[in-house]
Amino acid sequence: MSTQTRGVVEGRRSPLCYVLLTTLSAALACVDQTSDSTAPEEGPQDVILAVSYVGTANPDPLEEYEVKVHLIDRQTREGGIPSFRTRLDRLRSGREFTISRRKPGLYYVEAQLDWTKDGSWDEFEPSSEPAELNIDRSKPAHMSIVLHDRTSPNDRGWLVGTATYQGLGASGTHQLYFVVQRPADFSTVVQVRAPSLFGSGISFGTNDVFFTTEKRVPAGTYRVVAYWDVNGNGAYDRSEPVGDRVPVFVSPGLPSVGVDIALR
Ligand SMILES: [Ca+2]
Ligand SMILES: [Ca+2]
Secondary structure (H helix, E strand, O other): OOHHHHHHHHHOOOHHHHHHHHHHHHHHHHHHHHHHHOOOOOOOEEEEEEEEEEOOOOOOOOOEEEEEEEEEEOOOOOEEOOEEEEEHHHHHOOEEEEEEEEOOEEEEEEEEEOOOOOOOOOOOOOEOOOEEEEEOOOOOEEEEEEEEOOOOOOOOEEEEEEEEEOOOOOEEOOEEEEEEEOOOOOOEEEEEEOOOHHHOOEEOOOOOEEEEOOOOEOOEEEEEEEEEEOOOOOOOOOOOOEEOOEEEEEOOOOEEEEEEEEEO
16 A cells, blocks of 8 residues: 555545444444453463473484473373474573463373483483463463473483494304593593393394493593404404494483494
8 A cells, every 4th residue: 555545544534434434343342342241262272381491411402302291181181292393402591382272171281301212201301390280261371391300410321322234244252342432532431342142242234233331421522432342352453343433422311322333
């Protein structure tokens, strides 16, 4: 609409205009009276959550995690687990998550961050305290949720991963070692031996070889390397299959999962 045209409409209204405006005002007044004289409309309402994380977890800054919100009706036990994905640094500053149209009632609410990305709730994963939320009949429900660590800052973390090897002689009674090293000087922090399959040693090819350091690694940044100890001396020798050093973060009391090493 041009400036000139707008001026005509606002400044010199036609008789038809006044009729329409008067009718519209009357209609609005009628609506106002109706809404004033009855109870608010009942029905499902949005749940607007302010979700944040407080803790010491030190993830890869590009990693995204799923936050699951358990929202269960106290009376009917019905509900669901809506979720969203986010980076942990974004969650530290808080973000809003809206769950649309839930039936009014008293709900149980608890949220959890799936640190291990396995779709299940592990006891060490950041989570919120259980709380109750009343979803009113006439307006959206608001709630703050704080996810916090289940561990303390000085707790040790651990690494979980696998090794693969496609070379000749991909099975044997030799041992496979995983070494967690400090990045500055490659000194060893923890060395673990992969469990032998059926007590007969390592067999690559059909299965990746699984390892865990268990809770032995202080929080920090490390490199992990794996080698196949062919001569059985408990140390790496130059002719033995070995993988590249993989950088990992270890957070207090949390596992670093998915550390995969390809031996050559
Ligand atoms: Ca999990
Ligand atoms: Ca060796």
